[in-house]
Amino acid sequence: MKILLRLVSKTLPLILTLFCLLIFRLQHRQIQALTEQNQALTHTFSTQSQQFQATLKAIETTNEISKQHFYASETQWADSQANKIFIKKPLAIMSVLTGLCLLPLLSGCTSTQAEYVTLSYPVIPAPLLADCLPPVIATQMSWGEMLILNEVLLTMIEQCNIDKQAIRAIERERQHEKTC
Structure with a gap:
């Protein structure tokens, strides 16, 4: 029994040391796995951030091009002599049509008598x-x-x-x- 106690007392520190090393090794592996996950997420985030910035830049470029195109087409249309003619003719026609529509209103002013009609409300079933x-x-x-x-x-x-x-x-x- 004493021999067994001596053996246990001598090997117990060794067993505890091995157990601590095993726990340390497991924790080290977990830390490595978490570090790898963190690096993968950081890489994914930076890639998505770059894609977002590229998309944003493309949208801004498209907006600038559309603004330039709009202003260029607007000035070309306003400066053309043919368009000035096409604008003046319809305006003259519209003013004549407005006058023609107002004439019947002036001549149609006669006294009218209001006639009230009683309404029947629908019956609720x-x-x-x-x-x-x-x-x-x-x-x-x-x-x-x-x-x-x-x-x-x-x-x-x-x-x-x-x-x-x-x-x-x-x-x-x-x-x-x-x-x-």
């Missing part, structure tokens, strides 16, 4: 005004019966929503008739 009655709920139910009850209740709520939508449509129709 009785099923739309009826209450939505809930189904009878039993005191004890199984899970299947509870599922069926939930389905019936959802169907009733859906029907009430359809009724309310129909009432809103009738009210919109009434408002439209009032404005006309």
Whole structure:
């Protein structure tokens, strides 16, 4: 027994040292894996950043080109003599047409008598005004019966929503008739 205790007492520090080295090695591998992941993510980020900057530069270049093209085409169009003629002719025609349209309005001023018409509002159907009655709920139910009850209740709520939508449509129709 003493020999065994001596053997254990001499080998225990060695076993603990080996165990600590094993733990250190595992942690070192984890740190290396995390470092590699970090490097990969940094590379991906820098690549995406470069792509974004290139896209942004291309958009800015396209905007500059379109601005230059717009200003160049605008000055060419305004400076051309043919376009000045095409602008003046329609303006003269439009002023003549405006005068011709105003003449009948001046001669058409006669006294008119307002005639009021009574409007009949659409009647709301009785099923739309009826209450939505809930189904009878039993005191004890199984899970299947509870599922069926939930389905019936959802169907009733859906029907009430359809009724309310129909009432809103009738009210919109009434408002439209009032404005006309």
